[in-house]
Amino acid sequence: MAKTQLNVRVDEGTARAARERALARGISVNRYIEELVRQDTGEAGRTFVEAAADFMKQYESVFAEEFAETRGTGTAVGDGR
Structure with a gap:
């Protein structure tokens, strides 16, 4: 599947939380965000x-x-x- 770059601006607390959650799951922040969107879209x-x-x-x-x-x-x- 082709990938598209998406630039998103979030506050530092949100960015920190995303990094910490991704690290805890052993995945990249990109993959973490991608999984969240997939879950949200069903x-x-x-x-x-x-x-x-x-x-x-x-x-x-x-x-x-x-x-x-x-x-x-x-x-x-x-x-x-």
Whole structure:
């Protein structure tokens, strides 16, 4: 993907916070800002939902079997019975 340079002016406190957060995550400030924008625009959430849907599709039979067994015994998942 082609990159475009974007110059942004922020106060020193914001710049310091961005640097500290990026450093704590082990990524560049550029990548940190890029991830924040993606999260804000929903790309990260959409990616997560797509991955979760794919996981459920792959393991649908396993879940169906497990819940069928659970329903058949009268035991609810997570109720400790």
